[in-house]
Amino acid sequence: MLIRNFIFWLSSKRGVTNAIARRGMKYGFARRFVAGETLAEALTASDELCRAGRHVSLNHLGENVTTEAAAREVCASYLEMTEQMHAKNLAGNISIKLTQLGLDLSKELCGALTLSIAKRAAELGRTIEMDMEGSVYTDATLDIFESTQRETGNCGLAIQAYLHRTEKDIQRLAPLRPKIRLVKGAYREPANIAVQGKPAVDANYRKLTTLLLEGATRGLYFPAIASHDPFMVTHAQSEAARLGLPKDKYELQMIYGIRRDLQQQARDAGNILQVYVPFGTDWCPYFMRRLSERPANCWFVLRSLVAESSS
Ligand SMILES: Cc1cc2nc3c(=O)[nH]c(=O)nc-3n(C[C@H](O)[C@H](O)[C@H](O)COP(=O)(O)OP(=O)(O)OC[C@H]3O[C@@H](n4cnc5c(N)ncnc54)[C@H](O)[C@@H]3O)c2cc1C
Numbered sequence: 001m002l003i004r005n006f007i008f009w010l011s012s013k014r015g016v017t018n019a020i021a022r023r024g025m026k027y028g029f030a031r032r033f034v035a036g037e038t039l040a041e042a043l044t045a046s047d048e049l050c051r052a053g054r055h056v057s058l059n060h061l062g063e064n065v066t067t068e069a070a071a072r073e074v075c076a077s078y079l080e081m082t083e084q085m086h087a088k089n090l091a092g093n094i095s096i097k098l099t100q101l102g103l104d105l106s107k108e109l110c111g112a113l114t115l116s117i118a119k120r121a122a123e124l125g126r127t128i129e130m131d132m133e134g135s136v137y138t139d140a141t142l143d144i145f146e147s148t149q150r151e152t153g154n155c156g157l158a159i160q161a162y163l164h165r166t167e168k169d170i171q172r173l174a175p176l177r178p179k180i181r182l183v184k185g186a187y188r189e190p191a192n193i194a195v196q197g198k199p200a201v202d203a204n205y206r207k208l209t210t211l212l213l214e215g216a217t218r219g220l221y222f223p224a225i226a227s228h229d230p231f232m233v234t235h236a237q238s239e240a241a242r243l244g245l246p247k248d249k250y251e252l253q254m255i256y257g258i259r260r261d262l263q264q265q266a267r268d269a270g271n272i273l274q275v276y277v278p279f280g281t282d283w284c285p286y287f288m289r290r291l292s293e294r295p296a297n298c299w300f301v302l303r304s305l306v307a308e309s310s311s
Contacts, residue, residue: 071102160185
């Protein structure tokens with residue numbers, strides 16, 4: 001936890017993030033977790049994953065835009081990603097972050113841009129997913145998700161197991177028959193909002209996994225169990241088997257470059273596996289979050305830097 005907080009603190013220091021941003025792509029260590037800086041690179045990585053039997057969800061990195069023009073630019077980039085994925089016949093979808101689409105500026109603007117992306121995806125017979133950000137955005141994200149899904153019917157939403165409110169939110173969403181991506185939660189939230197500590201978060205994650213899988217047997221949800229924790233993955237697989245839920249009625253999700261061994265095991269077990277593929281120039285905050293989740297990743301970065309500077 002100390003190391004995690006230290007990395008969070010480091011990620012707020014511009015000098016550190018600038019230094020990492022300058023070296024990360026050049027020395028290659030960022031490529032372990034980020035598919036590249038351009039859409040073309042991300043599509044190449046996605047193509048390889050799809051050929052290996054994975055689905056992909058493309059995310060253009062970045063959050064919290066501060067102008068309407070920037071939000072519209074991000075919207076255009078997601079439309080382009082959808083068109084290109086369709087043209088290349090890639091299995092999967094795009095994942096959007098609502099603060100990239102102007103949620104801090106205007107809920108109406110963000111809702112309208114989100115709807116335009118979902119509508120175009122629906123015209124192409126494709127889906128979209130929405131990431132869940134910090135808890136100040138949960139209500140607005142749920143509202144926009146609900147109104148968009150009601151209109152287009154092709155949306156999935158990430159839901160965070162660490163929030164106290166999540167079980168009620170899952171029940172609230174059932175009438176929309178959505179895809180729900182269950183994640184543990186990546187932000188720092190206080191005790192009145194989120195359960196604290198890994199054992200408590202894991203216990204909630206297991207409980208909500210069972211709730212979603214049970215719901216899936218009644219056609220209420222398409223559960224996407226998004227975790228690199230082998231215990232969570234095993235729990236989902238054994239609960240699905242206990243409930244008699246076929247493997248095409250739920251999926252596992254993992255992030256590009258993380259626990260590739262577990263990704264292969266999921267495929268070998270016959271599960272649908274969707275890989276979240278982030279790309280873009282604004283990769284540093286995302287990269288720091290991945291480091292904070294597993295301090296051992298820092299050694300991997302340091303080793304790359306030492307190897308490069310001594311060669
Ligand atoms: C597909 C996907 C989409 C996501 N979308 C969102 C979202 O929209 N909103 C949100 O708040 N969070 C999101 N997350 C992040 C999530 O909330 C967690 O922060 C993250 O997945 C770490 O939790 P975990 O369940 O993987 O396991 P943890 O309990 O963090 O770790 C368990 C084990 O998993 C492995 N592991 C975990 N992280 C790493 C890593 N970075 N590198 C190497 N090994 C690792 C290690 O073996 C570790 O011991 C997403 C995660 C995934 C997989």
